[in-house]
Amino acid sequence: MPENSTPQVAGIRLASVRAGIKEWQRNDLLLVEIPPGSSVAATFTRNTFCAAPVTVAKEHLAAGEVRALLVNAGNANAATGERGIADCRACCEAVAEAMDIRAAQVLPFSTGVIGEHLPLQKLIGAIPAAADALEVDGWEDAARTIMTTDTRAKIASRTVRFGDETVSVAGIAKGAGMIQPNMATMLAYVATDAAIRQPLLDELVQEAVGASFNRISVDGDTSTNDACVLIATGSAGHHPADARGEEYQQLKQAIIDVHIELAQAIVRDGEGATKFVTVQVDGAASSEEALRVAFEVGESPLVKTAMYASDPNWGRLVMAVGNAGIEGLDPAQVDIYLDDVQVVEAGGRAAGYTEEAGQAVFGQPEFTVRVALGRGDCREHIWTCDFSHEYVTINAEYRT
């Protein structure tokens, strides 16, 4: 069940402090403590120019037990070369010293402007205070601390009855942008106090990200710093989850739900977004082609500006479907619906369609565009937002 009160996850403590990386009058540095014996799994950006902290975090994750996360906002430490790596390692050393762990047990993350060196002394100077401030109730502060151009903190939680006990799942994320890479984008941290063995957690993080963050489209760019971390502390005292058990299925669903809620919150808070749109494609011959069509529709600037204008310009939808490059797609089999309103029938304007009916759907803050390809039984969906004047303003003026 969804939780409205401040979440807690047994074993996880968080601290938010102000290092003063930017001129912001707010916290910009998050430290997360992970108890011994936890399992930690993660996915990272595929951008070739991955940031220094991504390189170091991958290395530390592979090295063994993770005991802390360090996240700063305001500077991405990306495209910073060898010095960027050295700065990042120095931060991990500072955390290790303050928490009496090893530097290789710290996963570092940065989000902010690309190409500037970290203000290292400010960061290192703030770490001891963070280590002293760790608390189990720190999730909401944490969600605010990692924001960049986000306008709202993103937090989600669930509890699940797991045998006789209750286990918790909580997560925070930051998106800013329509996945805005200059701000070094999408970060998400989800933790549960259930026990999940490492191989199972490695699979689960892939599945959860595939069902959530990999389904949000925005401006089609991928950041140098994207990362998603999933932690299972086992501190709830329950026996380790077993992939075959029904209990695990419930836990897994709760974890995926938290990921989806965070991913949707990123789209809803997309730069300049005024609409939240689900693009669903069914009747596809494969999941891959369904996703290809969904992203082609959801990422087309012409479709997105039409959404912004509340203009049910179905010609642009048809154009986008046609651009997906689906071999052998027969336009005469394609239907398109705006919520329940059929706008395209057999590749042309649906007989009963009226502009008024289409506009009533496109005028809503949330709606679904459904494309039926008439080729098979596969279906997939993504979430996207519209493309507004405000997007141009934010991205044209951010650095100035």
Place this chain on the structure above:
Amino acid sequence: MPENSTPQVAGIRLASVRAGIKEWQRNDLLLVEIPPGSSVAATFTRNTFCAAPVTVAKEHLAAGEVRALLVNAGNANAATGERGIADCRACCEAVAEAMDIRAAQVLPFSTGVIGEHLPLQKLIGAIPAAADALEVDGWEDAARTIMTTDTRAKIASRTVRFGDETVSVAGIAKGAGMIQPNMATMLAYVATDAAIRQPLLDELVQEAVGASFNRISVDGDTSTNDACVLIATGSAGHHPADARGEEYQQLKQAIIDVHIELAQAIVRDGEGATKFVTVQVDGAASSEEALRVAFEVGESPLVKTAMYASDPNWGRLVMAVGNAGIEGLDPAQVDIYLDDVQVVEAGGRAAGYTEEAGQAVFGQPEFTVRVALGRGDCREHIWTCDFSHEYVTINAEYRT
């Protein structure tokens, strides 16, 4: 040499008339007469939902000798099903009757809103007057007639000394949009009065489009109606061009130059465009990867909004290069230049770079972004424009 006077191409006559397809106070229907014995080659959109005229034009082109082109603006006759095809055939029949040729000798083209049926009687009613008005001086009127949201007519011409004679090359195009598919986009017609045999012309249209229209990026969408036609009338009286001769190389260059001038004019007139930007990629291991990187940079909304803002946000350039998915690309080998100003050196900020120097380049109406990958000897370039408030305005408000 470029020509400033009104072009003529021996054998080609053009007529522009007003069919009244939209409320426009201007001509919207173009008829082009092609003399017997001409060679005609063309390329068409790859969008699965190609418009009715694309289907019919392909069929007629394959059927044999082409004697006329019919182009209407204001309605794309796309996503119009069987009736769209029938309407299109009816227009070709009307041209055939008015010009005493066969319907299969007419190539039809439409540009405008998708999903509405042609106002057939208006079109057919205007064709006889067009057939009566054909003239060799009709190029400039023709360029204006095919415009949709274009703000400027696009025309280019060259003359070439070909042995003792002068041959002419002239072309017109319409782009509107940042390649704006709702207006059913990019059309281009180029003709020469040199004689070029069909197989050579078929190759030449591919090469010319590859060097021009396939290198312009805009919003990444492809129209349902894109087409480019190349005509060689042979009416200059010269012997047919031979691929091995030096004369043919000169002619070919003139034809390619006309294509490039038209393609660049489309970018310069991109919806809301305020900057004309060349993205050049060198040091690539293959032409394919050079183009991939160039398009990733030239189509990134984040890069394009930074160009609009005259903000040399090189972090976004690095991000875009990293997103091109080039296997094995080493960031430490990547340099980036803004005109002659080096902004990225070995994957990081160049030592001597200053924001002022970068801003001086990005503040210009035209500049080049050059990415050096340090992997090989291949280089490619594309042309793009920035992404402005005006783009959102045009595309959000076009239909209303």
